[in-house]
Amino acid sequence: MKFKKLIVLLAVSMIAILGLAACGGTGTSSKAQNVVEIQTDKSGESNNAKGALPIIKEKSGLDLKYVPTPDYSAYQTSIQQSLSTKKAPALFTWWTGSQMDNLVENDLLEDLTEEWENYYIKNGVNEEIAKSLTIDGKIYGAPLNIIYNGVFYNKEIFAKYNLEEPDTFDDFIKICDTLLDNGVTPIGIGNTWQSFVWPMALMGSMDADLYDEWTEGKAKFTDERVKAVFYKWSDMLAKGYFSEQQQDQVKDFATGEVAMIYNATNLLSGFAEDYGFVSGEDIDMFTLPSMDDGNKPTVFYEVAPILVGKNSKDKEQGIKILRSYYDQDVQQAYADVSGMASVSSVNLKDPISKQITEEANDTENFNLKLRYYEQFLPEIINLSIDEYWKIAADPSEKQVDSSLEAIQAEQDKLNP
Structure with a gap:
């Protein structure tokens, strides 16, 4: 009798073990194979x-x-x-x-x-x-x-000062000047990692081909053409077109502290849920125009x-x-x-x-470029973000030269 009981217990144990194995997510069950x-x-x-x-x-x-x-x-x-x-x-x-x-x-x-x-x-x-x-x-x-990047703008602020989406880069500068003249900060600059955004956007506007050379390593950070882009940015900073470094760029835009920000379309759901903004009514977006009317503007993604x-x-x-x-x-x-x-x-x-x-x-009328952040080694990205904030704090050609030389020196070490 004891022997028979032992056999039964062993059989029950084996069934239990097999049952557990079948449910254990090993990838052998038909259910697991279909997931x-x-x-x-x-x-x-x-x-x-x-x-x-x-x-x-x-x-x-x-x-x-x-x-x-x-x-x-x-x-x-x-x-x-x-x-x-x-x-x-x-x-x-x-x-x-x-x-x-x-x-x-x-x-x-x-x-x-x-x-x-x-x-x-x-x-x-x-x-x-x-x-x-x-x-x-x-x-x-x-x-x-x-996810695509462009310039968000507050439609209420634009309407208050009779502003419309710019067709040319000169139009964009006139928008910034009008806002400044009326005591409104034109552009929120962001914080932490976002320092690269406007140099990227301006290079896409000034010379999209140069952007490709730059990100492919064919044009150095110290290239005179690259410097020209940063000189343009430093000039805009010095004129007061940009806010100070912010803790919450989106909040400052949503509350009307700034009229524009350059950012990505994945913000749209947050604008709707957190601030009740209706796309196309309260806020809208435009692609930064090219500085040369003969060139296509650039959409970054x-x-x-x-x-x-x-x-x-x-x-x-x-x-x-x-x-x-x-x-x-x-x-x-x-x-x-x-x-x-x-x-x-x-x-x-x-x-x-x-x-x-x-x-x-619309490739006939727009360039499409991968954004800056994914284009360089992490060491270069992190260093450049810090150096660009130095330019934002001291928008002078001297600081531009110093920062770009520092980044290029690191680039040369990593790619001798």
Whole structure:
């Protein structure tokens, strides 16, 4: 009898163990096989995609699950430690520039060049965006979303002083002068990392080709043409066109402390929720005009790439998800919630998003450039941000020369 009881107990234990294994998320169950996780440091993405997820499932047969890790350092460490193993994520969000380059150098990313050619471009993803995700002639990323930058302005303040969106750069300067004459600070300059914004915007306005040379390392920070851009910025600073460094640029704009700020379209939902601003009625946006009427103005963009872990056991499912992600219906659902999209064919409800997206995709009349922050090594970015604040504090040609020489000296050390 004791022997029979022992057999029964062993059998029950074995069943329990097998049951636990089946529920333990090992990837062997049919349920687990139909779920693809996307690792991200962007905690709001699961909400942005809430309307898109059922459509992705319908089109791909797979559930997409967002797994956020909002802490930047913890996220970066976790991803880097897993990428060389079979536990590598099938999909994860990352950053363009040197951080993406390092992953490619270590052969940790799946090549998506053919996916772009066969699926993404055909579904309406702007071909220009691929340039920021291309390394050594191959495309290694796909856009989570695309955020465009432009000049927000307070329509009530503009109306009070009979101001309209500028058609030329001279018009823009006249707007600044009119505001100054009436005791209004024209432009909020921002804080912390935002010091690069106006040098970038002005170079896009003065010489978009020079911007490419500069960010590709073909033109030095000490190049006389680059200096000319910073001299223009320092002159505008000295004239009082910009505010002091702020703790909350958005709040100062929203409360009318400043009339304009240069920033990105992902602020729009916050303007609506926190301040009750209606796009196109209370606030609007324009692209900074070119200083030369014969040149195209420049729209700067940010892109958070989705990457595919080359060593992931689920990478084929991840690739399948991405084929669905750029479907018109999926992107429309994403845009309806977030106000952003990765394709040009969606109907954006927000008039500001709609306008600047149309401009960004109008390559005949506008340049489209990846913003400064993603273009250089982190050491150069961090140093340059500090040096640009020195220029903001002392807007003189002497300080411009000193700051640009310091940045170039560091650039030379890193790239001898």
